[in-house]
Amino acid sequence: MSISVSIRIPDKLVNDLDVVSKTTERSRSFHIQKALELYLEEQADLQIALDRLHDTSDPIMSIEDFRKELHV
Helix, strand or coil: CCCCCCCCCCHHHHHHHHHHHHHHCCCHHHHHHHHHHHHHHHHHHHHHHHHHHCCCCCCCCCHHHHHHHHCC
């Protein structure tokens, strides 16, 4: 199922999108959907990193210990 969503995009961005769409022979919607999927994945990864950063029970490893563990 898909839902139609209306957004406003600056002219320059639409022009760039049109170039990519024409070059790849894919629709604007395809590229916007893929870009949004990647953005949401990045946001989820960022949230995980922030949660770990603020988790006081998560031990911190020095770079030296990390290298030793990797045998580098």
